[in-house]
Amino acid sequence: MKSPALFSTLLLALFLSLFAACSDDSSSSPTSEATPASKSRGKTLVAYFSRTGNTKPLAEYAAEYLGATLFEITAKIPYTDEDIAYYTDCRADREQKDESARPEIATAVENMDEYDTVIIAHPIWHGIAPRIISTFLESYDFSGKTLLTFCTSASSPLGQSAKQLQELTPNSTWLESKRFAIGTSREEIEKWLDDVL
Numbered sequence: 001m002k003s004p005a006l007f008s009t010l011l012l013a014l015f016l017s018l019f020a021a022c023s024d025d026s027s028s029s030p031t032s033e034a035t036p037a038s039k040s041r042g043k044t045l046v047a048y049f050s051r052t053g054n055t056k057p058l059a060e061y062a063a064e065y066l067g068a069t070l071f072e073i074t075a076k077i078p079y080t081d082e083d084i085a086y087y088t089d090c091r092a093d094r095e096q097k098d099e100s101a102r103p104e105i106a107t108a109v110e111n112m113d114e115y116d117t118v119i120i121a122h123p124i125w126h127g128i129a130p131r132i133i134s135t136f137l138e139s140y141d142f143s144g145k146t147l148l149t150f151c152t153s154a155s156s157p158l159g160q161s162a163k164q165l166q167e168l169t170p171n172s173t174w175l176e177s178k179r180f181a182i183g184t185s186r187e188e189i190e191k192w193l194d195d196v197l
């Protein structure tokens with residue numbers, strides 16, 4: 001060896017090439033193939049209440065488009081046709097008048113903790129969400145989750161329905177809710193989801 005300096009240089013080169021080979025570990029690079037949208041909204045649940053079947057297909061379109069879990073909110077005491085014959089002082093009329101009404105839900109969502117985003121679909125009953133949606137929102141801890149609602153109605157606009165629900169879960173991030181007409185197409189729901197999420 002001509003000089004210790006040359007020896008040190010060779011040793012350093014060897015060390016650097018060994019270090020580069022070790023750090024070129026492809027398993028440490030990101031492998032997720034998630035789309036940008038699913039990255040931002042994470043694991044998603046679509047929970048819906050639909051007594052007469054208008055909201056249900058829209059919730060299904062949303063869940064299918066997002067690859068989300070679909071959950072039907074059903075009442076422990078099912079709503080009969082008489083119960084929803086509105087403007088007859090029926091059960092639904094009385095519940096909607098009573099801010100504290102919390103109709104019980106028949107089944108629970110498993111592992112709610114795992115969901116990052118929860119989309120809740122419901123009809124409008126007397127200008128707002130059915131009280132069973134309040135029961136749903138008070139049944140879990142939604143802190144830190146992203147929440148979004150959409151509804152169907154015969155003609156009423158969204159009105160105060162979303163605001164009233166948002167007040168029940170102040171520690172969540174709420175995205176802008178929307179009202180859809182009965183029979184809204186799959187394409188319209190998908191376009192809205194692209195815009196809102």
Ligand SMILES: Cc1cc2nc3c(=O)[nH]c(=O)nc-3n(C[C@H](O)[C@H](O)[C@H](O)COP(=O)(O)O)c2cc1C
Nearest residue numbers: 050051052053054055123124126127153154155156
């Ligand atoms: C008790 C009750 C109250 C309702 N109140 C309203 C209302 O205030 N405005 C409106 O446009 N439609 C109202 N509707 C109609 C529903 O919002 C509409 O039919 C909705 O699409 C039903 O959804 P679903 O079939 O998923 O249950 C009411 C229906 C019921 C049963």
